Amino acid sequence: MSEEFSATDPAGKAAREQAVTDEVIASFAGAAAPRYREIMQSLVRHLHAFAREVRLTDAEWQQGIEFLTRAGHITDGRRQEFILLSDVLGLSMLTVGINAPASADATESTVLGPFFVPGAPEVPLGGDITGGAKGRPCHVAGTVRGTDETPVPNARIEVWEADEDGFYDVQYSGSQLAARGWLRSGADGEYRFWAVHPAPYPIPDDGPVGDLIAAAGRGAMRPAHLHFKVDAPGYRTLITHIFVAGDPYLDRDAVFGVKDSLIVGFTEQPPGPGPDGRHVDGPWAAVTFDIVLAPQQEEQQ
Ligand code: BEZ
Ligand code: FE
Numbered sequence: 001m002s003e004e005f006s007a008t009d010p011a012g013k014a015a016r017e018q019a020v021t022d023e024v025i026a027s028f029a030g031a032a033a034p035r036y037r038e039i040m041q042s043l044v045r046h047l048h049a050f051a052r053e054v055r056l057t058d059a060e061w062q063q064g065i066e067f068l069t070r071a072g073h074i075t076d077g078r079r080q081e082f083i084l085l086s087d088v089l090g091l092s093m094l095t096v097g098i099n100a101p102a103s104a105d106a107t108e109s110t111v112l113g114p115f116f117v118p119g120a121p122e123v124p125l126g127g128d129i130t131g132g133a134k135g136r137p138c139h140v141a142g143t144v145r146g147t148d149e150t151p152v153p154n155a156r157i158e159v160w161e162a163d164e165d166g167f168y169d170v171q172y173s174g175s176q177l178a179a180r181g182w183l184r185s186g187a188d189g190e191y192r193f194w195a196v197h198p199a200p201y202p203i204p205d206d207g208p209v210g211d212l213i214a215a216a217g218r219g220a221m222r223p224a225h226l227h228f229k230v231d232a233p234g235y236r237t238l239i240t241h242i243f244v245a246g247d248p249y250l251d252r253d254a255v256f257g258v259k260d261s262l263i264v265g266f267t268e269q270p271p272g273p274g275p276d277g278r279h280v281d282g283p284w285a286a287v288t289f290d291i292v293l294a295p296q297q298e299e300q301q
Contacts, residue, residue: 020048021044025044028044029041067208067212070207070208071085071208078170081207081209083112084204084207084209087111087256088213088254088255092112093257096110096111103147103294105147105292106147106236106292106294107238107291107292108259108261110258110259111239111255113227117160117177120160120181120182121180121181123181123193125185125191127183129181130195130196131178131180132176133163134165135196135197136164136197136283136284137285138194138196138198138286138287139195139287140159140193140195140287140289141286141287142191142291144190144232144293145291146235146293147293147294151187153184153185155184155230155231155293156230157184157229157291159227160226161227162179163196167201168180181193192276194274195226197285200248201222202219202222203255218254219252221249222257223243223244223247225241225242225244225257227239228289228291234296236293238291268285269284
């Protein structure tokens with residue numbers, strides 16, 4: 001214990017606490033990478049300020065450690081509890097906002113979520129990504145353009161979604177990929193594919209993150225949506241969803257991912273021919289979503 005501070009004097013206690021913070025911040029001063037130094041020093045400053053503000057007890061920090069330990073133990077190749085934690089704390093959406101392109105004309109981004117997996121199958125333009133997933137057929141079509149309205153041919157459009165029971169393929173046992181795939185936009189930037197009608201579903205809430213939101217009295221539901229990841233040379237990668245207009249959970253998404261511009265009407269269609277002539281036996285839906293990509297070189301705000 002430092003000599004200058006009295007153990008009982010509140011000012012001395014505050015100064016001792018600050019001395020710990022200063023010492024830890026200084027320990028990063030010699031870091032070779034300036035950005036690493038900046039991030040770690042800021043992290044320590046804010047983390048310590050948080051502990052001071054709530055007067056964190058030993059028992060509470062122990063609980064925090066146990067929470068993180070459980071999150072680590074439940075995370076594997078199919079389950080990502082740390083992304084989920086970032087999502088329910090709004091950190092994912094904050095980061096999306098910080099990194100949004102300056103152009104107001106570009107399609108808005110939202111969370112990637114934990115269910116993107118590499119290795120989805122390619123489907124041809126107009127193909128079907130369903131792969132055996134349960135759900136009402138849904139025809140999705142639109143164009144890919146730049147903010148200057150130039151069509152973007154050959155864009156790589158990857159899509160993934162939950163089935164009608166609200167589960168992604170990776171939440172089932174076995175290795176069958178379903179309700180995910182990628183395709184290329186055509187010569188005029190057009191794209192179209194068949195999928196299943198998205199359904200609302202709960203984020204995985206049987207782990208520590210589920211306990212965290214339950215303790216807050218918060219719901220686990222996400223409104224129905226279809227994920228998109230769009231890549232094209234010369235353009236910024238777009239990670240987004242479309243949400244189904246009228247969904248009851250649009251105003252209480254467990255991960256704060258909804259943006260008004262991403263809410264789209266899915267129109268119900270009677271059994272019969274689809275837009276490409278394919279005969280659909282039961283009811284199906286159609287949706288149009290035009291995608292606008294920001295140029296790659298756009299300055300960050
Ligand atoms: C998803 O949309 O796949 C998702 C996003 C955040 C948390 C859980 C799921
Ligand atoms: Fe999702």
